[in-house]
Amino acid sequence: MNNxxxxxxxxxxxxxxxxxxxxxxxxxxxxxxxxxxxxxxQIYIKASRIRSLQSKHVSKVDxxxxxxxxxxxxxxxxxxxxxxxxxxxxxxxxxxxAMQLYEKYMEKTIELMTNKNHDYDEAWRNMRIxxxxxxxxxxxxxIKQIEENQGTTQVSEGLGANYQDIINYAIFALIKMQxxxxx
Numbered sequence: 001m002n003n004x005x006x007x008x009x010x011x012x013x014x015x016x017x018x019x020x021x022x023x024x025x026x027x028x029x030x031x032x033x034x035x036x037x038x039x040x041x042q043i044y045i046k047a048s049r050i051r052s053l054q055s056k057h058v059s060k061v062d063x064x065x066x067x068x069x070x071x072x073x074x075x076x077x078x079x080x081x082x083x084x085x086x087x088x089x090x091x092x093x094x095x096x097x098a099m100q101l102y103e104k105y106m107e108k109t110i111e112l113m114t115n116k117n118h119d120y121d122e123a124w125r126n127m128r129i130x131x132x133x134x135x136x137x138x139x140x141x142x143i144k145q146i147e148e149n150q151g152t153t154q155v156s157e158g159l160g161a162n163y164q165d166i167i168n169y170a171i172f173a174l175i176k177m178q179x180x181x182x183x
Contacts, residue, residue: 005117005175006110012174013106016073020102023074029091029098031078036087036159039079040143043166046071047136054130065129066177072136072170076163080105083160109164116168124172132173139166 034042046068053059053068081101085093117124124132139162146152146159157165 008175012171016070019070020074032091036082039075042075044140050133069170069174073167076167079163109167113168129173132169136169
């Protein structure tokens, strides 16, 4: 596996973390009251907008695809935190605790990416960003079906693995977007 990939992945992950920190500074931990299904819908909205922008090639809102992919990463990490901690009716943790959990799940996701990237020989590098968007949307629909089944699966990966795959594809898309800017 390419060490440059891990380095770029961590760079983009840090960018996402900085946005997460800034949003928490602006809004506090208001996201803690969101049910996991609401976070899934937030990810869906962002992925749908990306797909729409990719089809229309015009944006009427002054936010591009990059901010939407960052949002997908952060909402997915929030969902992983909610899966572990449950959904309270009030904000029940400190910003430091939230950041510790955010970093824990990002590290687990980086480990998963490293393992899969080894096995798949960096196949993502030959993918189109539009395909990554479609795969994110497919994962969202898988998550919604698992949610409809009260979180149970017969042979498939569970919710957490799907959120982690969404994070990986969103970060891969961000890496490709950055590389396309410099080439």
